[in-house]
Amino acid sequence: MSTATAGFPENSLAMPAWKSxxxxxxxxxxxxxxxxxxxxKIVMPFQFQQLFEQLLIPAQVSLPLVLVLGVxxxxxxxxxxxxxxxxxxxxxxxxLLVAFMIYVGVRYDSLVGRDCSCFPWVKRAVGPAFFWxxxxxxxxxxxxxxxxxxxxxxxxxxxxxxxxxxxxxxSFAYNTMQQSGIQVPETITVDGKPYSLREGRVFLFFFDPQxxxxxxxxxxxxxxxxxxxxxxxxxxxxxPEWAAGFLHDTKFNAKVSNDTAELRKxxxxxxxxxxxxxxHGRVKGVISHFDPPDQPKGELSGLGMxx
Numbered sequence: 001m002s003t004a005t006a007g008f009p010e011n012s013l014a015m016p017a018w019k020s021x022x023x024x025x026x027x028x029x030x031x032x033x034x035x036x037x038x039x040x041k042i043v044m045p046f047q048f049q050q051l052f053e054q055l056l057i058p059a060q061v062s063l064p065l066v067l068v069l070g071v072x073x074x075x076x077x078x079x080x081x082x083x084x085x086x087x088x089x090x091x092x093x094x095x096l097l098v099a100f101m102i103y104v105g106v107r108y109d110s111l112v113g114r115d116c117s118c119f120p121w122v123k124r125a126v127g128p129a130f131f132w133x134x135x136x137x138x139x140x141x142x143x144x145x146x147x148x149x150x151x152x153x154x155x156x157x158x159x160x161x162x163x164x165x166x167x168x169x170x171s172f173a174y175n176t177m178q179q180s181g182i183q184v185p186e187t188i189t190v191d192g193k194p195y196s197l198r199e200g201r202v203f204l205f206f207f208d209p210q211x212x213x214x215x216x217x218x219x220x221x222x223x224x225x226x227x228x229x230x231x232x233x234x235x236x237x238x239x240p241e242w243a244a245g246f247l248h249d250t251k252f253n254a255k256v257s258n259d260t261a262e263l264r265k266x267x268x269x270x271x272x273x274x275x276x277x278x279x280h281g282r283v284k285g286v287i288s289h290f291d292p293p294d295q296p297k298g299e300l301s302g303l304g305m306x307x
Contacts (some may be wrong), residue, residue, distance in 0.1 A: 019147040026143030027086055030093050031077045033137060037074030037118055041066050042168045045175055049271050050288055054114055055126075056107060059289045067172060071164045072096065078160055085157055090145030093151070104130060112157055114268070184266065184278055188259040190233055198281035202231045203305060204263065205254060206274040209242035213304045217290035218250035218271040225299060225307040235260040237272050277303050 003107045040193055045066050052062040073096065079089025102109055111126040124130065132224075135142065182198045205221070207214035226232065232254035236243040243256045258302075267276055267286070275287030285303045289295040300306050 019220050022143050023083075023086065023147035026140040026145075029088065029140040029142050030090060030137070031081045031283075034073045034080070034093050034263060036304050040076070040172050041070030042074065042164075043175075043267075045070070045172055046286075046288070048118075048270055048273075049268060051115065051117070053289070054271055055116060056110060056237035059295065067168055069096075070170050071161070074164055075157075078164075079157060080141070080155075084151060084152065085155040085183040086148040087150060088157065089144075090141045093294055094119055094138060094145060097134055099108065099130060099143060101134050101304045103290045104118075104182060108292055116216070121262065141178055143267075166212075175211065184281055184283065185259075186281070188233075188257050188263070190255045192258045193256075195233070197278055200231060200303070201227075201229055202278040204276040204278060205232065205252075206237055206260065206267070206269070206272045206276075207234060207246065208238045208272050209236055209246040211272060213248070213290065214273045215250055216244070217296075218252040220290075220297075222253065224300065227305060227307055230305050232253070235263060237264070277305060 004129065045063060046071075048066045049063045052066055057065060073090070076089045076092040076096065080087040080093060081089070082275055083230055104116070108126070114126050115123075116126050116130060117123050124133065135175045186198050187196050189195065203226075205218070207218060232252070233256075234243065234247060234252070234254040235257050236246070237260055240256075240258050240260075243258075247254055247256070267274065273290045275290075276283060277285040277287070277300075287296045287301065289299070297306070
């Protein structure tokens with residue numbers, strides 16, 4: 001009986017055993033990395049949006065890019081696991097890695113030192129080691145690609161891709177609802193005294209006194225005409241003893257709370273600056289973009305916090 005009538009591609013039985021072993025190893029490594037990276041982006045889109053913006057992705061496209069990459073990376077990870085579609089999955093993963101390496105290479109001087117932990121559990125920053133690490137991942141995906149059968153049949157990949165798009169949309173809707181439906185603690189300590197978050201309207205500003213972006217954001221917000229009933233509360237994420245000096249230097253007229261750790265259990269973000277609008281204990285809006293001249297003034301005005 002010929003290999004064709006047995007239902008296998010003609011080159012599948014002729015492949016040496018060592019090539020099959022290498023293909024399986026490369027596929028396992030690639031699938032682990034890309035499934036972890038893709039699923040994390042799908043289930044935590046807003047956290048990765050901030051990470052992308054730290055990597056100088058424009059705010060206008062950062063969230064759509066997170067959602068698209070989440071689907072594509074997960075799709076590549078699933079395809080590379082199955083021998084029938086491994087070549088497509090490995091090729092897609094390789095293209096994604098090459099594109100990311102080119103982007104970092106082109107903007108290396110601006111990105112060096114920034115967090116690029118796109119793969120969960122792998123904490124790393126842009127630097128010389130970045131290219132060696134991604135080159136290692138690229139080797140694994142290329143091995144999985146070239147030591148595999150020719151791909152065939154689009155039916156199953158199309159079904160998988162459709163399912164991932166639906167899953168991503170549902171996850172985004174859930175995260176949006178969760179973000180707007182958070183109920184803050186009844187009280188926090190502000191300037192050494194208990195302060196109720198269930199009464200009135202409050203803008204919480206998370207900042208790092210050593211962060212130049214936070215300093216620029218605070219200086220800009222200090223020029224805004226806030227409505228008289230809005231209470232401004234700042235929460236240092238680092239070096240709390242420098243908070244008063246930071247506010248003095250930026251002229252941002254806000255009170256200080258050191259209950260940052262408690263509130264960050266509710267509001268998960270990788271880096272400040274970060275803002276939250278609370279109306280009588282309920283979160284009404286989250287501000288994650290502080291790029292002048294239009295942000296966050298437009299969002300704050302839309303939420304009714306500015307004159």
